[in-house]
C-alpha cells in the first residue's frame with residue numbers, strides 16, 4: 001500500500017514537472033521578419049500581437065540577435081543580446097535578459113541589474129511611424 005502511494009505521488013510530481021517545462025518551453029520566442037532600408041532594419045508593427053511583448057531579429061553581420069521590445073507607451077526598445085561581460089548571447093524574457101555564462105542580468109531597457117557585467121547592453125536608436133519600426137544599425 002505504501003509503495004503504491006509513493007509511486008502515485010512520484011508519478012503526479014513527474015507529470016507536473018514535465019508539464020511545467022513544456023508550458024515554459026512553449027512560451028514562444030518569436031523571430032520577426034524584417035527588411036533592410038539602407039542602414040535601417042524595418043520591422044512591421046504587425047509582428048507584435050497583443051500578447052507578443054518582444055521579438056528577436058537575426059541579423060547577419062551582428063554577433064548576436066536584436067531584442068526588440070514593445071513598451072507600454074507604444075515605444076520600442078532594441079538591444080543587442082550580447083553580454084557586455086565576456087560576449088555570450090543573453091536569454092530574453094519579458095522583463096529581463098539573463099546571461100547563461102556567468103549570470104549577469106539586464107533590465108528590458110538594457111541596464112545591468114546584477115553583475116559581473118558592469119556595462120549596459122548595446123542599444124539601437126528606434127523610430128516608428130504608423131506601420132513600421134525602424135532600427136538604426
Ligand code: FES
Pocket residue numbers: 083084085086087088099100101102103104115116117
Ligand atoms: S559573459 Fe555574460 S556574465 Fe559573463
